[in-house]
Amino acid sequence: MSVIRLPSKSVKGLSFSIAELILIRSWAEANALRMVVRLDHGSETEEYEEVLALHLGASDLCRWIMWRNAETVFLQPLIGPTHRYDSVAGAFEALAEKTRCPLTDIKSACRPA
DSSP states (O other), X not given: OOOOOOOOOEEEOBOOOXXXXXXXXXXXXXXXXXXXXXXXXXXXXXXXXXXXXXXXXTOSSEEEEEEEOSSOEEEEESSSOOEEESXXXXXXXXXXHHTTSOTTOOOTTOOOO
């Protein structure tokens, strides 16, 4: 009996710390977003230990996904390139700046720059 080898998945990213998860959840709730934790998210060849999906309200489509490695926090919009930040707070500051809204007022009325 022969064994078929599947391509091994390379695990990318790390889990967020509890403090980061609390910060992200609080920020999401304050901005009318819903945070969903996706464990072992990925494709046939890549796997992320943990990805956070940020949904606008009850929408099934996520607006952004966020993941991290040891040095960087990655934020990717539904459509568009992935951006890198030094911290979760840095990602939120950049997101608020891009949408031209105060950090505590990113709602569906805010439009990208």
